[in-house]
Amino acid sequence: MARRRKTSTFEDLIVIASRLPWWLSILLALLSWYWLYGYATSIPPRLTDPSQFSGHLTGAVFRGWATAFQYIVPAACVFGAIASIFGRIRRRKLLAEVATATLSGRTLENISWQEFERLVGEALRQQGYAITETGGNGPDGGVDLILRSPEGERYIVQCKQWRATKVGVPVIREFLGAMVTHGAVGGFVVTAGSFTSEAREFASGRNIRLVDGVELKKWIAAAKRALIQPPQTDTHIKPVLEEVSLKAETPNCPVCNSTMLKRVAKRGPHIGRAFWGCTKWPGCKGTI
Secondary structure, three states, X not given: OOOOOOOOHHHHHHHHHHOOOHHHXXXXXXXXXXXXXXXXXXXXXXXXXXXXXXXXXXXXXXXXXXXXXXXHHHHXXXXXXXXXXXXXXXXXXXXXXXXXXXHHOOOOOOOOHHHHHHHHXXXXXXXXXXXXXXXXXXXXXXXXXXXXXXXXXXXXXXXXXXXXXXXXXXXXXXXXXXXXXXXXXXXXXXXXXXXXXXXXXXXXXXXXXXXXXXHHHHHHHHHHHHHHOOOOOOOOOOOOOOOOOOOOOOOEOOOOXXXXXXXXXXXXXXXXXXXXXXXXXXXXXXXX
């Protein structure tokens, strides 16, 4: 594997800013310049006592840093905002090309794994999620996207651009562990191919949605329509909970006989699983 090129602090700042909404990067540019410029041009207090020397020296060092970074940080934020804008344009163009693959020749099977991740991210963005691209180090490396729903819930996404091989149970089991690590209430595993029946059975009831190539193409078509005519209502999807086998009627708590409420485990070994919890929690910890 080729070594990653070492990057400068300026380049790292641009990368960070490019992952933010462009308007937020511009706002950070203005705020950082205002603060750094004000600090760099501030008049240091007069040194009236030798005991003040260390504080005076520290202030001088920080003013020196502020003098340099008053231009570097805002410039990085502006370049990051530009990169964010062009990145979004590229993602939308990619989505349109794949959605009209018969005309463009761009299909799920012949795009790169980086483009595949960006495509999935844009499709989910059009469904109402706020997207954070984690920038994996290679194909299929860990969690690729972190989602934030309008309700503030965290989800994670792993993209598998596997064409010939079906995604099996080991991948889903590792993904479940990643959900625990990231504190996610659910997640999506997306592939250009398909899943084994064992993988689907393992994911059932764990708030993990398995999206194969057929469903992904439907996502892409819907996302393209959303770009042309944004939906008037909230259309974001969640990992399916309907697969969980629970009683149709609301049961009573086996401990205190109070009514129960359907909940989803957000941490621990049963993360993502739906269960009935007592409405008097934390006073009563009865569950089904």
